[in-house]
Amino acid sequence: MIAIVDYGAGNLRSVANAVSSLGYEARVTGHPDDVVSATGIILPGVGAAADTMRSLEKAGMSEAIRQVIWERKPFFAICVGMQVLFDE
Numbered sequence: 001m002i003a004i005v006d007y008g009a010g011n012l013r014s015v016a017n018a019v020s021s022l023g024y025e026a027r028v029t030g031h032p033d034d035v036v037s038a039t040g041i042i043l044p045g046v047g048a049a050a051d052t053m054r055s056l057e058k059a060g061m062s063e064a065i066r067q068v069i070w071e072r073k074p075f076f077a078i079c080v081g082m083q084v085l086f087d088e
Contacts, residue, residue, distance in 0.1 A: 003038035005065070005081075006030040007055040010044040015078070032064035041068050045080030052084050 002024050004015050012028045019026035019042070027034060035041055043065065045052060056062050069075055069085075077085055 001025045001027050001034075001038050002040045002042060003035045004028045005035060005041065005043045005056075005061060007052060007059055007061060009047045009052065009055065010081070011046055011078075012044060015042055015044045030059055030061075032060045035061065035064040036067055038068070038073070040074035041065070041076070043075070043077040043081035043084075045078050045082065045084070047080055049080055049083045052080050056084065 002019050004012055004019070004026055006012055006028050007030070016026040016028050024040075027038075029035065053062075056065070065075075
């Protein structure tokens with residue numbers, strides 16, 4: 001299952017439809033456990049990096065994202081999703 005991180009913003013349905021059209025199971029989720037158990041993760045992005053980080057932290061997603069990256073699971077970040085991976 002490919003987890004598409006839902007932090008309250010982003011082009012979630014477009015990303016889910018694209019993944020599904022390639023023949024993969026896509027799940028839009030706001031639950032960290034789903035992200036950790038996924039075989040691949042997509043962090044779509046629309047908006048400002050600071051707002052996105054606040055939403056990810058509030059949802060408990062920051063630690064889940066760190067964990068899957070540390071585990072070297074396939075991870076794809078789009079636009080502001082990529083920006084929030086940087087320190088500065």
